[in-house]
Amino acid sequence: MNTYKVQKRDMETKAKKLRREGFVTGNLFGKEIRESIPLKIERKEAERLLRECMKGSQVLLDLEGTTYDVLVKEMDYNSMKNEIMEMDFQALVKGEKVHSVAEIVLHNKEMVGGGVVDQLLTEIAYKAEPSALVEKVIVDCSTLKLGDTLKVADLDIAKDKNIDITTHMDAPVVSVIVPRNAEIPEDTEEEAAE
Incomplete structure (x- = not known):
């Protein structure tokens, strides 16, 4: 299973600014995560994920040293700009459908x-x-x-x-x-x- 590096996003920084700086925004949520974790993903890493996976793929996320087994829930792709805008991930829990x-x-x-x-x-x-x-x-x-x-x-x-x-x-x-x-x-x- 492929592992992708992500970082916590500071919500003070607007998504538009992050995109200009070469990041894709996203969220990590799940039953055992109290509040959704806003993410930023380097564009190259996000493009690699887009090439290798699809909505419904199971992957590993390395969030600043902590690994999460996740499901790719959404990929928002802007075909006009030819770029990935947003990615959402659901943390998986063993035994939970x-x-x-x-x-x-x-x-x-x-x-x-x-x-x-x-x-x-x-x-x-x-x-x-x-x-x-x-x-x-x-x-x-x-x-x-x-x-x-x-x-x-x-x-x-x-x-x-x-x-x-x-x-x-x-x-x-x-x-x-x-x-x-x-x-x-x-x-x-x-x-x-x-």
Whole structure:
């Protein structure tokens, strides 16, 4: 698990000033932390975290010598300025379930015959203890064919007893559809008309 260095932020200093000085602001909160701890993160460190992790990743934070096992809860990225603005972290407590999200990653899309893969869901929300956290859900599309739809309930994460899915189980994740400029075969048109 990767470790990232952060510092306590003096709230007297405005976020805008910190950003000009090369820092990203953030917060660390959790059940065993009495009050949220305002943070400042050197921009290079924040960019490394952004490259290596995502919302829902479990990482270690080194806060001035104290290490916290945390979940990346939010990453506020300004695409206009092409920079990370804010990062929030939830300190994890062994045995306590936390809300998180897992990114859905599609593999073998090029192996789908007769149609185009349409990804309808990019992440799955769930609750789990720190030991059961999932960062990515890999979906193998190689066995899919035209007309197939995979739902949340069809995925391995939905079958894991240590994870409570909060996204609706009937939510479609991926469908195989007819390509936009493809002609529909005549026999299919006749069946649809009946």
